Amino acid sequence: MGHTVKAVAQLAGVTIRTLHHYDAIGLVRPGERTESGYRVYGRRDLERLQQVLFFKELGFGLAEIKEILERPDFDRRQALLDHRELLTHRKDRIERLIKAVEQTLESMEEGTMLEESVWFDGFDHSRYEEEARQRWGHTDAYRESRERTAAYTEADWSGVAAEQTGILKEIAALADRRPDDPDVLQTIGRMHSLISERFYACSVEMFRGIGELAVTDSRFTATYEKLRPGLAAFYASAVRAYCDRSQT
Amino acid sequence: MGHTVKAVAQLAGVTIRTLHHYDAIGLVRPGERTESGYRVYGRRDLERLQQVLFFKELGFGLAEIKEILERPDFDRRQALLDHRELLTHRKDRIERLIKAVEQTLESMEEGTMLEESVWFDGFDHSRYEEEARQRWGHTDAYRESRERTAAYTEADWSGVAAEQTGILKEIAALADRRPDDPDVLQTIGRMHSLISERFYACSVEMFRGIGELAVTDSRFTATYEKLRPGLAAFYASAVRAYCDRSQT
DNA sequence: CTGGACCCTCACGCAACGTAAGAGTGTAGC
DNA sequence: GCTACACTCTTACGTTGCGTGAGGGTCCAG
The missing domain is CATH 1.10.490.50 (Antibiotic binding domain of TipA-like multidrug resistance regulators)
Structure with missing residues (x-):
């Protein structure tokens, strides 16, 4: 039926320690405990874990994630839509990193002097982190903004x-x-x-x-x-x- | 000529504190110091910073990165080639995350039950981290393997x-x-x-x-x-x- | 000279676990 | 029933990579 920590850890690519930690801070709790104290995670728990890992992937701290997920108006579908968009931007960033590498390599082959700012293209997290935070950190503002501009x-x-x-x-x-x-x-x-x-x-x-x-x-x-x-x-x-x- | 910490921090997308820290641990040192103690970074320093940020992006700890960069046989060009390949794999992973989101969204639209393992596709870092470590962590083994298999x-x-x-x-x-x-x-x-x-x-x-x-x-x-x-x-x-x- | 931007060092604190210790549980095989 | 192994639990110290702030010096334009 449910899964114990080893199965969940492998499924989700996290450690058992992480699951313990998330339980301890109330972020992702197992739906059940056996009489001997084993954690048993159900489907809803795994859904929540997925959400946590997405937000974590986008750079949010665990306390922030907890707060977001506990908002009365948290909408899983909307979250996934946003995640998709932000992940696409993240992918763009990786592509820029790849390009920076390639340009660096080319300049080495040709013995040319590449402008230093090109070297670091893609390393600036701030635009993406700020974008994510605008989406979720200032959610009241974001939501209000969307409501006002909808029409x-x-x-x-x-x-x-x-x-x-x-x-x-x-x-x-x-x-x-x-x-x-x-x-x-x-x-x-x-x-x-x-x-x-x-x-x-x-x-x-x-x-x-x-x-x-x-x-x-x-x-x-x-x-x-x-x-x-x-x-x-x-x-x-x-x-x-x-x-x-x-x-x- | 050279750059002080604010310019470098902005260029590289890191904080001034980070640059202080890297100097303190001998990871990236400024080529010069003014009489008043200001750090001044030159081109070679920025090259090194780029390397550090790449390895960091791939999940290496700072001590590990320092050790790698200080190997007598460290080859910047080869490192960049490897980075490109590993970044491509990282990009693949983001794509898998995006796909997992899309599949989750589809199953929500259709009210179908998606297998839970799909939810977490892309979150398993281990394959990528292990791959990076195989490249650089066990470099002796990797190099020997390449030498033996070259022919x-x-x-x-x-x-x-x-x-x-x-x-x-x-x-x-x-x-x-x-x-x-x-x-x-x-x-x-x-x-x-x-x-x-x-x-x-x-x-x-x-x-x-x-x-x-x-x-x-x-x-x-x-x-x-x-x-x-x-x-x-x-x-x-x-x-x-x-x-x-x-x-x- | 003044003010603002920039710089320095020192140092406490923190997030998110990693690691280990000590002990209990479940189950297959003998 | 016993044994061995895989799995689980709780407790708790430690680590890494900075964030933040305090206090003070430097640079430069007005």
Whole structure:
């Protein structure tokens, strides 16, 4: 009927110690115990273990995973859909690693000098981890964002995008000022409001995290740098200054 | 010229703390230090960091990586070739994870009962980690094996394969005996000798590890079970018994 | 000079188990 | 019934690779 720890461990590719640990922290508990104390896992337990291993694969800590799985509105199907997408991105990352290796090898064959940034392409976890966390870590915000935008038309999206780009351009025009210049802060505040109004209730701390992405996530960095060299760092500083003042 | 920690951290997708740590343990040291103590990393340092991150990506511990990189015969090009291959296998694994998700989703749509082993396909790290370790952990054995087999002809390979299969079939025929039956042990000993003679000097401990693979690695398990149901476990037990006695 | 970004060292703490010890359980074979 | 082996349990110390914070120095533009 059910499985004991050795069978489950082999089935799932984890150790018996891991199963003990997960039981101890209440993450994955066996449905039954024999009279002699043996753990017996049933189908539902294995389903849950699968979910745990997926989230773990995506970089979540065990306490985080436990919290997520215990939300009243946790939806297994939706989780699997998200996992699939995130795993696809993970696969993209491996492909980029492979490409980096190949490019390194080629440059060695040809005796050419490869730009150093190519060497490390694929090692930056942050974009994927942040993506996963956006999906599940800030789930309230993500859900609210999806609810609000569900009915957006193409025109709505264009309007929001235009507004965002407009604000960014204004910030770019102010980039020769100090990050805490009143006009800069006021413009940053408009970006904060835009997110809160159009996407989700964005706390100061969340906004601060978004600001940091400008310099830690190469996609964001590239976006800002296109508008004006140095804008990524300036934007990050300005958001930081704005958030510092919003807490006094 | 060189880079300080912030630039390197961003370039490589690691933290400054990580760079401090790697310096502290002598894994990746900056080529220079300014008068004020700032670390300055040069190109060679970044090359080494790349190597470290690749090995780390493949599951090696930092001490292991250090040891590997410090071998007199460490060959960067060969390492990159190996990394590419192992990364390809890693990619295969992600694809299997994706497939498992998709199959789980399909069975949910159709209300069918999916076999539980499908749920966890892709989560078994051991085959990939063992493969990496075979490449680098037991490098002496791997290298010796490659040297010996480099000149093997198709006929040689057929001969070795036939010999292996022959021994396995004999073991299968003895599988209704106890794992420590004298005939069983003697036949297992012939397998051990075959590996040592045809591939590499295989210590008892290494052979013990190979025996365990029969039950922990699904490729091996499948091979043995094809010959006879239950053979994988029997083989593992027999190898274990053989190794236990070979140490007295 | 000031402020902000960057840098340093030191050091405590933590997550997720790995490993081992000591002891009980289940079952097939003698 | 006994024995041996595979499996199980709980307890608990230890490990690896940093994260975080404290306290203080350096660099450079305004």
